[in-house]
Amino acid sequence: MDHLSDLVDLYEYKVEDLLQGKTPKGGKTAFLRLRRLLAETRLPGPLARRFRAADKRYRSLATPKPQAPEEPLGLDLAPPARDPSPLEGTGLYPLARKVWRLQTAREIRRRLKDLLRGHREELRLIHAFLQNLLRYKEEKAFKRDLNPARFQPQYPIPKLSDALLDLEDPKVGEALLLEFLETALDLPALLPILPEETPTYIRRFLHRLLEWEGAYNLLPKPDLLTLRQALEEARRMGATPAEMARLEERVKEAIREAKRRDLLLEEEKQRFLRAMGRVLDLLRLLPAPQGEGTWPEVPPPGTLGERMATLPLAPGRVPLGPLVLTLAQVGGEWHLGLEGEDHPLEETLVLPAGDFEVWALRQGDLLHLRLEERSSPRLFELLAQGRLLAFLLSPGEDYAHLRLLRALYSKLKGENPTLETHGPHQAARFRAAPLENLLAFARQGLEATLARLGPQDPTPLLEEAGKTLGLQAQAQALAQALKAYLARPPSWETLVGEAAVLSLGPEPVSLTLGPIVLSLRLKEDTVYVGQAGEAPRRLKDLLLYPLPQGTLVLAREGRQVAYLTLP
Numbered sequence: 001m002d003h004l005s006d007l008v009d010l011y012e013y014k015v016e017d018l019l020q021g022k023t024p025k026g027g028k029t030a031f032l033r034l035r036r037l038l039a040e041t042r043l044p045g046p047l048a049r050r051f052r053a054a055d056k057r058y059r060s061l062a063t064p065k066p067q068a069p070e071e072p073l074g075l076d077l078a079p080p081a082r083d084p085s086p087l088e089g090t091g092l093y094p095l096a097r098k099v100w101r102l103q104t105a106r107e108i109r110r111r112l113k114d115l116l117r118g119h120r121e122e123l124r125l126i127h128a129f130l131q132n133l134l135r136y137k138e139e140k141a142f143k144r145d146l147n148p149a150r151f152q153p154q155y156p157i158p159k160l161s162d163a164l165l166d167l168e169d170p171k172v173g174e175a176l177l178l179e180f181l182e183t184a185l186d187l188p189a190l191l192p193i194l195p196e197e198t199p200t201y202i203r204r205f206l207h208r209l210l211e212w213e214g215a216y217n218l219l220p221k222p223d224l225l226t227l228r229q230a231l232e233e234a235r236r237m238g239a240t241p242a243e244m245a246r247l248e249e250r251v252k253e254a255i256r257e258a259k260r261r262d263l264l265l266e267e268e269k270q271r272f273l274r275a276m277g278r279v280l281d282l283l284r285l286l287p288a289p290q291g292e293g294t295w296p297e298v299p300p301p302g303t304l305g306e307r308m309a310t311l312p313l314a315p316g317r318v319p320l321g322p323l324v325l326t327l328a329q330v331g332g333e334w335h336l337g338l339e340g341e342d343h344p345l346e347e348t349l350v351l352p353a354g355d356f357e358v359w360a361l362r363q364g365d366l367l368h369l370r371l372e373e374r375s376s377p378r379l380f381e382l383l384a385q386g387r388l389l390a391f392l393l394s395p396g397e398d399y400a401h402l403r404l405l406r407a408l409y410s411k412l413k414g415e416n417p418t419l420e421t422h423g424p425h426q427a428a429r430f431r432a433a434p435l436e437n438l439l440a441f442a443r444q445g446l447e448a449t450l451a452r453l454g455p456q457d458p459t460p461l462l463e464e465a466g467k468t469l470g471l472q473a474q475a476q477a478l479a480q481a482l483k484a485y486l487a488r489p490p491s492w493e494t495l496v497g498e499a500a501v502l503s504l505g506p507e508p509v510s511l512t513l514g515p516i517v518l519s520l521r522l523k524e525d526t527v528y529v530g531q532a533g534e535a536p537r538r539l540k541d542l543l544l545y546p547l548p549q550g551t552l553v554l555a556r557e558g559r560q561v562a563y564l565t566l567p
Helices: 002-019 027-040 045-059 093-115 121-136 170-190 195-211 224-236 241-285 377-392 396-412 424-432 435-453 459-469 472-487
Strands: 308-312 316-320 323-330 333-338 341-344 348-353 356-363 366-373 500-503 509-513 516-523 526-530 537-539 542-547 550-557 560-566
Touching: 002 027, 002 045, 027 045, 093 170, 093 241, 093 348, 093 356, 093 366, 121 170, 121 195, 121 241, 170 195, 170 241, 195 241, 224 241, 308 316, 316 366, 323 356, 323 366, 333 348, 333 356, 341 348, 377 396, 377 435, 377 472, 377 542, 377 550, 377 560, 396 424, 396 435, 396 459, 396 472, 435 472, 435 542, 459 472, 537 542
Parallel strands: none
Antiparallel strands: 308 366, 316 323, 323 333, 333 341, 348 356, 356 366, 500 560, 509 516, 516 526, 526 537, 542 550, 550 560
8 A cells, every 4th residue: 555655656746747847757658657557556545536636637738728528547548649740739730741641652652563562461461450450449458458468369361362452453552551651650649658669569469460370361270189089989989990991081181281281371470470571661651759751841831932831721822933823712612723723622632733743731721832843653663673774784794694684584484594595605796786775685684584583582593593604703793683673662762862853844954974964855755865976865764874984874754864873
């Protein structure tokens, strides 16, 4: 009794510190642990009343206005609701959340291509997580179970062939990933955990799910005990040899089936454990401290900048970069005008405008406008592919990397490459080919090889080919390059520091690379690249341009061109 009284005293002192704007001794984490301990303890009447009174004062920190009737003790253990962003207290958090959602959706679309390959374990695991969490949130144990040790899975991982999911549809995958990230973002508002503890909670939740045998939709395990009992009973009853042989065969078959099922269960568990690692890696997209991202900048109301503005809703013209937008109210509804066309102003509106997108986000009577470049995922996919193709077309060791790629393709087809079929003599025809033709040849070979390779590791096959051709070191280098290309989804983030993007217009654009000045000219939907005194080259969607200091990789989508220089 005395130690409980001391704990309540300590809790009251810590609440007083918080009310005075001080950090309680031991930090916020220790305070929340003490609060949770007292809430889960059966306190005597007087101590329970003191704790409830102190706890009510603590919860009033986030809500100065009159509160709704208090929930029963033990059901409301979450820390005070607060904006988990630097915009806390400014009223701009809802707008920042909408901007974050659009930015995250763009990044998800860049990564989705890899998640839609193969058996789509990541998407299926995320679906099972969301279904089980939605059900578990309805249980009283949810807010007390922070491990979560009391969680009992109910929904298995859906089958790949589940017609209700349609996981082949990229829009379904995008919606699923967004729901997962937004659910993770909101977890600290549902549970008494710190934001940085979110990945740990989700990892434990997924582990509980994958430890459940029912998660994998396997057939029931054979009842060996019943079969053995039937065999013993038949033996006691004096069954004929033929009947005993049939029963013994049934027992043996059941044992074999149980072993096959155990092997399949372990294989499935390992596959989804690897997928769990990739699912948890997606949490890096969350803003810090839950992930590694940052909250987008949303300027205060009344700010009109070059690329973004936050304004009260009012009729008029709004200059935004090279564009002029108009706001008008017609029949009680607000409309946003762009290039002579009016659009109903919903909570989230995305409008294409040449090489840009206009993001219009509304929250009550407040409007946030942003001008974003239309950097499509395809642009960076092409750039990443061009970087790998430049590596393949390096002429060193008689085009060793290109010959090894062709040898890998042969092995994937079941053939055995030899020096006669893939030896140095092939380099003569590679040198004689124009660079554009050689690029198209290497690109076709790369795409065909990766299609046959699938998810398997190229290293063992390349090592064998390297020994045959006497190119062991080059085979190792190519294996690493292929694995890096397949493992890192190409995006602005994965190419940051290397890539740059420019937009083409009616006038030629100059690109200065050391002593070389290249001109990029758009003419009737065709882009021409070249320098003074030489015949320009056509840039369809991908081009390798040799420079004295290396190779320039150019990728094009519409009027946007991304480029990087390789030594």
